[in-house]
Amino acid sequence: MAKNEIPLWEVFIRPRNGLAHKHCGSVHAADEVMALQAARDVYTRRGEGVSIWVVPSAAIVASDPEHKDENFEPALSKVYRHPTFYKIPDDVGHM
Amino acid sequence: MEVSRDHLVTFLLRLADDHLILGHRLSEWCGHAPMLEEDLAMPNIALDLIGQARALYQYAGEVEGKGRSEDDLAYLRREREYLNCLMVERPNGDFAHTMLRQFYFSAFMHPFWEKASASTDETLAGIAAKAVKEVSYHVRHCGEWVIRLGDGTEESAARMKAAVEALAPYVDELFETDAVSEAVSKAGIAPAPASLRSSFDSTVQRVFAEAFLDMPETAWPQTGGRQGRHGEAMGYLLAELQHIQRTYPGAVW
Numbered sequence: 373m374a375k376n377e378i379p380l381w382e383v384f385i386r387p388r389n390g391l392a393h394k395h396c397g398s399v400h401a402a403d404e405v406m407a408l409q410a411a412r413d414v415y416t417r418r419g420e421g422v423s424i425w426v427v428p429s430a431a432i433v434a435s436d437p438e439h440k441d442e443n444f445e446p447a448l449s450k451v452y453r454h455p456t457f458y459k460i461p462d463d464v465g466h467m
Numbered sequence: 468m469e470v471s472r473d474h475l476v477t478f479l480l481r482l483a484d485d486h487l488i489l490g491h492r493l494s495e496w497c498g499h500a501p502m503l504e505e506d507l508a509m510p511n512i513a514l515d516l517i518g519q520a521r522a523l524y525q526y527a528g529e530v531e532g533k534g535r536s537e538d539d540l541a542y543l544r545r546e547r548e549y550l551n552c553l554m555v556e557r558p559n560g561d562f563a564h565t566m567l568r569q570f571y572f573s574a575f576m577h578p579f580w581e582k583a584s585a586s587t588d589e590t591l592a593g594i595a596a597k598a599v600k601e602v603s604y605h606v607r608h609c610g611e612w613v614i615r616l617g618d619g620t621e622e623s624a625a626r627m628k629a630a631v632e633a634l635a636p637y638v639d640e641l642f643e644t645d646a647v648s649e650a651v652s653k654a655g656i657a658p659a660p661a662s663l664r665s666s667f668d669s670t671v672q673r674v675f676a677e678a679f680l681d682m683p684e685t686a687w688p689q690t691g692g693r694q695g696r697h698g699e700a701m702g703y704l705l706a707e708l709q710h711i712q713r714t715y716p717g718a719v720w
Binding site: 378399400401402403405406409410412413414417 | 502503504507508511604607608611615
């Protein structure tokens with residue numbers, strides 16, 4: 373079977389209502405219908421979710437690992453971007 | 468109308484044996500499927516079937532009242548005492564054969580469980596309510612594969628056609644009527660198999676139309692499974708299924 377007949381799909385599962393879909397892995401499948409079935413069979417065997425998304429892996433645009441430094445390093449020195457300078461009243465409890 | 472204990476036990480064993488034997492056949496694919504995704508999908512279906520078989524054996528043992536457990540019934544009977552239809556014991560063949568066999572059986576069981584969930588027998592109604600959700604997925608999963616193989620490459624279409632031809636003689640047995648099925652359907656316990664034919668046919672027609680497959684024609688339908696008369700493949704299947712319990716009687720997990 374030629375490789376392009378069964379492309380790769382990324383799988384996202386929503387564990388519970390109210391939570392976001394989360395990437396959990398990938399499957400090979402001929403089309404979107406089979407990809408959803410494969411995702412159900414591979415990633416929801418133990419009650420992991422209530423909803424599945426599949427996305428063609430080829431449709432994902434990824435950042436270049438070579439640009440890691442210019443993309444992410446400038447953020448490291450800017451601690452004031454973290455909301456850690458506020459006093460939280462005790463009544464609020466765990467945030 | 469009351470059903471005799473013998474009839475009810477025979478009915479339950481036929482149903483349980485169908486599920487155990489087909490579940491065992493599917494489990495033979497575990498580790499050998501053409502792709503990882505199917506290597507999980509087929510055992511998933513097998514586990515559904517074996518779960519249904521367990522519930523049915525437990526209930527059959529209870530109704531029989533001779534103290535036989537689900538394991539006794541599953542592992543310690545002789546070949547002639549198994550009452551499954553012949554289709555489920557057919558060897559796996561290639562992936563097209565396996566998918567078509569599963570599609571046929573699921574297309575038959577789906578309306579069966581739907582009707583049985585309103586059974587006058589509470590235990591069976593309970594088993595049916597759970598099974599109907601599982602089998603809906605089996606119909607969908609296998610139907611999609613039948614379509615993709617039938618309407619796929621030259622090679623896959625030829626294999627699917629060969630599967631339709633090979634399994635054609637085993638379809639009619641699913642709908643057989645005899646004293647047992649009549650007694651059980653008259654008592655409102657389970658639908659008469661023949662009454663499920665139109666639903667089965669329309670499911671198969673819908674999928675075959677998309678798959679560019681012709682409906683199977685049968686010159687010589689096979690029969691005998693419900694009376695315990697099996698094909699050559701059955702003995703080998705049982706040898707594998709039973710050998711641990713035969714070698715180490717009472718062995719537990």
